[in-house]
Amino acid sequence: MKKILVTGGAGYIGSHTTNALIENGFEVVIIDDLSTGFECLLHPKAKFYRGCVTDAETTASILTKENIDGVIHFAAKIVVPESISQPLNYYNNNTVGVIRTLEACKKAGVKKFVFSSTAAVYGNGSNALVNESTPTAPLNPYGFSKLMSEQLIKDVEVEFGLKSVILRYFNVAGASQSKKYGQITKNASHLIKIACEAAVGKRSEMFITGDDYNTPDGTGVRDYIHVEDLADAHVAALNYLMAGGDSQTLNCGYGHGASVKEVINTIKKVSGVDFKVSIGPRRVGDADSIVSDNTKIKKILNWNPKRDNLELICRSAYEWEKELNL
Template sequence: MTVLVTGGAGYIGSHMVLALADAGKDVVVLDDLSTGFEWMVHSSATLIEGDVGDEALVSDIIQKHGIKAIAHFAGSIVVPESVTDPLGYYLNNTVKSRSLISAAVRSGVEKFLFSSTAAVYGDARLSPISETTPLNPVSPYGTSKLMTEMMLRDVARAHPLRFVALRYFNVAGADPYGRSGQSTRQATHLIKVATQAALGERSRLEIFGNDYPTPDGTCLRDYIHVSDLAHAHTLALDYLDAGEDSIVLNCGYGRGYSVLEVVEAVRRVSGVDFAVNLSARRPGDPATLIASAAQIHEVLKWSPKFDDLEAIISHALAWENGLKVRRARAA
């Protein structure tokens, strides 16, 4: 079976390509390389540079390569940026997803994996957050993802397409074998930024708000290793292969760490006491996002291998150090 991975040259998408390639599956990657990197795509995959919103191109790829399933990772992901550029996020995350889904339906693709987000819950008052927690996104990013979930739900009712949407919590870390990781220099992920500060790539780390209703005043997040997330997607594909119905599942570990706890863990793992600066809250940041992961364990039989904050940081730090060496050689 050949799988089309959109955004497969990016952070999470490239790890999905690795997981599929490791499982012996044929993979085609569609990526516009605006934030992805050609060198991060597994050598066994076919890379096509193009726009996921180009319905004619997607239809042509499906027909030429015999695509049987689509794993959709392409899109924009920075919450504060979505607040200042809502139309850009509705274009990239919603309008283009509509075109992709349309091409899938017209071409007879019946299996679809969607990269969703815990941001669909907004500033949830319940913790941990289950799949039945009310949906109330507080950023255009979260709303743009929720709109795509809704499209998939409605399309699945009208056509043979079945889908699994995984609502990620905070993805971090890197491939344990050093094959891929978060490579965007200006990424906003906390662990990425903290490892950059530890390696001297940034002069300091910014903490956005310390007056949240949490034990130490900083935001609480459920950090999940990117390789565990990729594995969850391969299990979701197996689930659809078995003929099961469409489903939406949380993907997290069910345990939260504050920003300050993560900072101290990065200092501990790296052995570097980097500078930290306190700034005002960012718009669109909920105080607490911690998953209830009971359903994904039950439905997909998912068993994480890297459920350890220091392991996540260690893999992220090793990847960041490798990037630093790579850039120095290219200079």
């Protein structure tokens, strides 16, 4: 049985992926500093270490002691506006965090690595689909912190033979069908989370951050992917690396987008609540439209998403939010 270290496994995507790994026969060890993660999202069958990934010694000792076969690195700060006001914090946590985790892998001889990257590396994706060869041009420190991390991960292949799958996630949303895992994130800036909070009455209203984008209805267009399909992509990426696969950078999205207005209308439909929505100013660093070309991941990982349905994504997020008392 292969044993995987999941950094950030107490977070939103890390908890779903841990669950998918365990369901697929992997053993999981988690390191998380619980800065934005939650103990209640820790899988009961995963071994948990509380620690920070900027501490290479701690990570290296876990890798060695637990005899780890591969790492999935989720641990990061993810709020774009915060990255603009606190760039040092973001580069330290996200980019230095990757350097230290790679140092730990080198020390412990771990050579399989899956990394959480983001469509934010593409910047303003224009209105065409973005593929992995689309020039990268992040619009904010968060995107840069991830792009720098990608480069580091690719470069160390020469230094110690690390094989990696870099997954560039598009907009992750929804909650597990079991209702055991979902997004808790405090002060989240994710559209579907905010709209669900408005639908269940945790917010009195919500704002559309700009309706003058270069898109059909003027609101931003994004490619929303169900978190359990994303978790499955991580399992596929690990299986691919364990079978001797070469390093890859892969988009992870459905290949079609929805506008902010379409998402809000879908949440209103699944919840039956006509919550108040106002138009606010644009957020700094937001792109018009970013939608993935997912041809490569489907081919290389044989990834076959099963939940490509905006209503299903929104319903699962709404059902989770309704039950969430945190």
